[in-house]
Amino acid sequence: MSRLVTRRQQVLDAAIRVLGTAGPRALTHRAVDAEAGLSEGSTSNLFRTRDALVGGVVERLLERERELWGTLAGDVSTPDELADALGRVVGELAAERVLTLARHAVFVDAAVRPELGKRIAEAHERIAEWGVPILRAVGSADPRADLALLLATVDGLLTNQLANPRPDFAPARAFRVLLKGITA
Numbered sequence: 001m002s003r004l005v006t007r008r009q010q011v012l013d014a015a016i017r018v019l020g021t022a023g024p025r026a027l028t029h030r031a032v033d034a035e036a037g038l039s040e041g042s043t044s045n046l047f048r049t050r051d052a053l054v055g056g057v058v059e060r061l062l063e064r065e066r067e068l069w070g071t072l073a074g075d076v077s078t079p080d081e082l083a084d085a086l087g088r089v090v091g092e093l094a095a096e097r098v099l100t101l102a103r104h105a106v107f108v109d110a111a112v113r114p115e116l117g118k119r120i121a122e123a124h125e126r127i128a129e130w131g132v133p134i135l136r137a138v139g140s141a142d143p144r145a146d147l148a149l150l151l152a153t154v155d156g157l158l159t160n161q162l163a164n165p166r167p168d169f170a171p172a173r174a175f176r177v178l179l180k181g182i183t184a
Contacts, residue, residue, distance in 0.1 A: 010036050011043050012060035015053060019105045020098030029053065054106065055119055061103050062123045068092055069130075079138045079179040087172025090154055094161040094169060101162065107155075124151070139183035146182045153178055 014036035018027050027050070029043040036042070047053035068089060076082045093100045110117040128147055135143035135150075157171045 007042075008046055008056070009060065011038070011046055012056050014038075015043075015057050016060065016064075016102040017098055019057065019102035020100070024105045024109050027053070027057075051115070054109065054116060057102070058106060058116070058119050058123060061099070061106065062126065064099065065093075065127075076134060077137060079183050080176065082134065082138050083172050083175035083179050086150065086154070086175040087170070090157050090161075090171040090175075091169065093154075093158055094165075094171075097162065100158055104159065104162070127151070135182070138179070149182070150175070150178065
């Protein structure tokens with residue numbers, strides 16, 4: 001079973017690279033097979049349709065973001081610690097350019113594909129499971145709404161940094177200002 005999981009991750013990571021380097025139109029089973037260095041048909045064996053492949057990509061993106069959060073965020077108990085953690089996560093996502101471009105490509109695709117938008121909404125609910133308690137702990141009066149605001153800020157900062165990279169990119173400052181308002 002672990003070999004299947006490994007192959008699945010290999011295929012999805014290759015799909016993320018295809019999305020992040022060539023965009024959504026390039027995402028085909030053949031392109032993923034080639035990117036993963038697998039024989040033709042390997043991706044199709046795991047994901048029969050393109051929709052299934054894109055759904056798998058959404059899940060893998062969420063897994064990778066959770067891994068990143070676990071590595072960089074640690075325990076936070078104050079707004080400043082949360083701002084620093086958010087800054088580290090956004091900085092790492094900006095450095096992981098291909099991953100973040102793939103994430104944005106999926107979001108753009110979701111704007112015109114309601115079924116994909118539903119999957120992203122489900123992923124946001126899973127993010128809320130760990131994000132809402134953190135915000136509550138640092139003093140948010142409305143942690144669910146404040147999480148939506150923080151996630152929008154993450155996306156805005158990432159989009160700007162990807163489109164116009166700045167060597168002095170310091171996202172923690174933006175989160176400090178935002179969290180000061182949230183916890184006031």
